[in-house]
Amino acid sequence: xxxxxxxxxxxxxxxxxxxxxxxxxxxxxxxxxxxxxxxxxxxxxxxxxxxxxxxxxxxxxxxxxxxxxxxxxxxxxxxxxxxxxxxxxxxxxxxxxxxxxxxxxxxxxxxxxxxxxxxxxxxxxxxxxxxxxxxxxxxxxxxxxxxxxxxxxxxxxxxxxxx
Amino acid sequence: xxxxxxxxxxxxxxxxxxxxxxxxxxxxxxxxxxxxxxxxxxxxxxxxxxxxxxxxxxxxxxxxxxxxxxxxxxxxxxxxxxxxxxxxxxxxxxxxxxxxxxxxxxxxxxxxxxxxxxxxxxxxxxxxxxxxxxxxxxxxxxxxxxxxxxxxxxxxxxxxxxxxxxxxxxxxxxxxxxxxxxxxxxxxxxxxxxxxxxxxxxxxxxxxxxxxxxxxxxxxxxxxxxxxxxxxxxxxxxxxxxxxxxxxxxxxxxxxxxxxxxxxxxxxxxxxxxxxxxxxxxxxxxxxxxxxxxxxxxxxxxxxxxxxxxxxxxxxxxxxxxxxxxxx
Numbered sequence: 390x391x392x393x394x395x396x397x398x399x400x401x402x403x404x405x406x407x408x409x410x411x412x413x414x415x416x417x418x419x420x421x422x423x424x425x426x427x428x429x430x431x432x433x434x435x436x437x438x439x440x441x442x443x444x445x446x447x448x449x450x451x452x453x454x455x456x457x458x459x460x461x462x463x464x465x466x467x468x469x470x471x472x473x474x475x476x477x478x479x480x481x482x483x484x485x486x487x488x489x490x491x492x493x494x495x496x497x498x499x500x501x502x503x504x505x506x507x508x509x510x511x512x513x514x515x516x517x518x519x520x521x522x523x524x525x526x527x528x529x530x531x532x533x534x535x536x537x538x539x540x541x542x543x544x545x546x547x548x549x550x551x552x
Numbered sequence: 553x554x555x556x557x558x559x560x561x562x563x564x565x566x567x568x569x570x571x572x573x574x575x576x577x578x579x580x581x582x583x584x585x586x587x588x589x590x591x592x593x594x595x596x597x598x599x600x601x602x603x604x605x606x607x608x609x610x611x612x613x614x615x616x617x618x619x620x621x622x623x624x625x626x627x628x629x630x631x632x633x634x635x636x637x638x639x640x641x642x643x644x645x646x647x648x649x650x651x652x653x654x655x656x657x658x659x660x661x662x663x664x665x666x667x668x669x670x671x672x673x674x675x676x677x678x679x680x681x682x683x684x685x686x687x688x689x690x691x692x693x694x695x696x697x698x699x700x701x702x703x704x705x706x707x708x709x710x711x712x713x714x715x716x717x718x719x720x721x722x723x724x725x726x727x728x729x730x731x732x733x734x735x736x737x738x739x740x741x742x743x744x745x746x747x748x749x750x751x752x753x754x755x756x757x758x759x760x761x762x763x764x765x766x767x768x769x770x771x772x773x774x775x776x777x778x779x780x781x782x783x784x785x786x787x788x789x790x791x792x793x794x795x796x797x798x799x800x801x802x803x804x805x806x807x808x809x810x811x812x813x814x815x816x817x818x819x820x821x822x823x824x825x826x827x828x829x830x831x832x833x834x835x836x837x838x839x840x841x842x843x844x845x846x847x848x849x850x851x852x853x854x855x856x857x858x859x860x861x862x863x864x865x866x867x868x869x870x871x872x873x874x875x876x877x878x879x880x
Contacts, residue, residue: 391736391737392733392734392735392736392737392850392851393737394734394735394737394738394765394809394810394850395809395810395811395831395832396761396808396809396832397831397832397833402831402832402833403831403832404831404833404834405807405811405828405829405830405831405834406828406829407826407827407828407829407836408826408827408828408829409825409826410824410825410826410827411823411824411825411826412816412825412826414826415876415879415880416837416839416876417826417828417836417837417838417839418835418836418837418876418877418878419828419834419835419836419837420834420835421831421833421834421835422806422833422834422835423833424833437806437835438804438806438835438837438857438877439877439878440782440801440802440804440837440857440858440859440877441859441861441864441873443779443780443781443782443859445804445806445835445857461779461780462712462713462778462779463779464713464777464779464784466760468833476751476754476755478751478754501748502748503747503748503751503754503755504745504746504747504748504751504755505746505755506743506744506745506746506755506756506757507743507744508743508757509739509741509743510739510761511738511739511759511760511761511762511808512742512743512757512758512759512760512761513713513714513757513758513759513760513776513777514743514756514757515712515713515715515716515754515755515756515757515777517754517755520754533806535777535779535782535784535857536779537779537780537782544878546878546880547880550880552880
């Protein structure tokens with residue numbers, strides 16, 4: 390028997406559901422990251438998971454992003470699309486020591502080029518502490534970012550979750 | 553009953569079926585051809601040996617995991633991160649009302665040594681408790697060899713991310729990880745990585761979906777990436793989660809492929825609270841006051857996301873941190 394593995398994408402996803410027996414559906418904070426990205430502006434970092442200070446952000450990847458940096462490691466998974474990430478080792482850190490979450494860089498980063506990676510669906514990349522990074526998506530896609538709640542994180546729970 | 557001096561494991565020689573009996577505090581364990589039998593001062597209980605070994609395998613591999621590992625509706629463990637409670641009826645409302653529940657606390661090394669010895673002694677050569685039931689033979693019968701390599705698999709725990717130089721590495725045929733029969737259609741191409749000289753240890757990416765398609769175990773979260781105490785612990789799921797996990801903190805599930813249905817019940821009483829159906833792209837929290845068990849008809853990819861902070865169970869238990877991840 391040939392099995393078919395079902396992944397989701399911006400154009401093709403089927404959201405699940407909660408059947409309540411004796412509970413409040415809000416307790417499950419249930420959303421679908423493709424649905425969230427479909428309704429987001431390009432490069433908005435919308436939280437789809439939160440656990441104390443830690444967050445997971447769904448990002449609509451479209452065109453070229455600005456440059457970001459962070460004072461701790463982060464990762465992204467390409468959930469849909471083809472996405473290139475360019476990295477620069479900053480001469481001077483942009484994110485203050487101890488600062489949580491991604492921060493935006495005004496203009497071009499100053500430092501040595503570290504390299505680039507090209508991701509397709511299911512690929513995961515490290516966004517190393519102290520680097521600057523920038524995304525390019527030729528076709529609209531979706532990223533899932535593992536990070537910490539920061540100034541750029543948008544929380545829209547009542548708009549995105551089952552209730 | 554003899555006691556091994558180095559580990560403190562109290563065990564007999566082979567019983568009539570060839571398996572060792574075990575004593576841990578006032579709990580007694582023995583197996584026959586079909587069942588694990590557990591007894592304690594106020595009662596006894598039998599569990600089908602396939603279910604018992606699958607649950608015991610997870611409890612051993614996860615070093616008692618986060619919170620409660622219910623082997624079934626009667627027997628299980630609670631991790632206190634240094635000590636472990638072994639209980640019978642603790643999370644069963646009827647046992648509690650009848651005052652037949654029983655719990656004992658052990659130093660982790662003692663219960664760990666006993667459980668590891670039991671798992672190794674009670675698992676025959678052709679049974680793999682970590683495998684899908686469709687990919688292993690049955691555990692029935694008298695003792696017939698052992699499967700130590702299968703029950704002592706090393707658990708993956710990346711320090712930064714799989715694929716980073718010096719960290720956990722990707723899976724291939726050469727590492728003994730063929731593509732699973734249910735993931736034969738998963739693209740295997742790796743990301744293109746172009747690191748400038750001197751940055752080879754910093755620029756890293758890997759194909760997570762291909763990595764998961766080559767997992768040879770089920771229902772076994774293992775760490776692939778780390779952001780301080782935020783751990784990505786993806787796993788591949790087929791058939792039924794062999795334990796019922798009782799949370800001591802909020803846990804998150806991100807469904808990466810296919811579908812899993814979760815039965816969610818009250819952590820203390822087992823009273824059903826919800827059924828959560830998750831499909832690719834769905835994100836859902838499992839609150840800190842529930843127990844859950846998953847069902848996956850087709851092998852699926854699940855990203856389990858954990859907050860590994862040692863402070864969380866105490867903060868939640870004392871009411872200083874909420875049972876639910878966010879209010880809205």
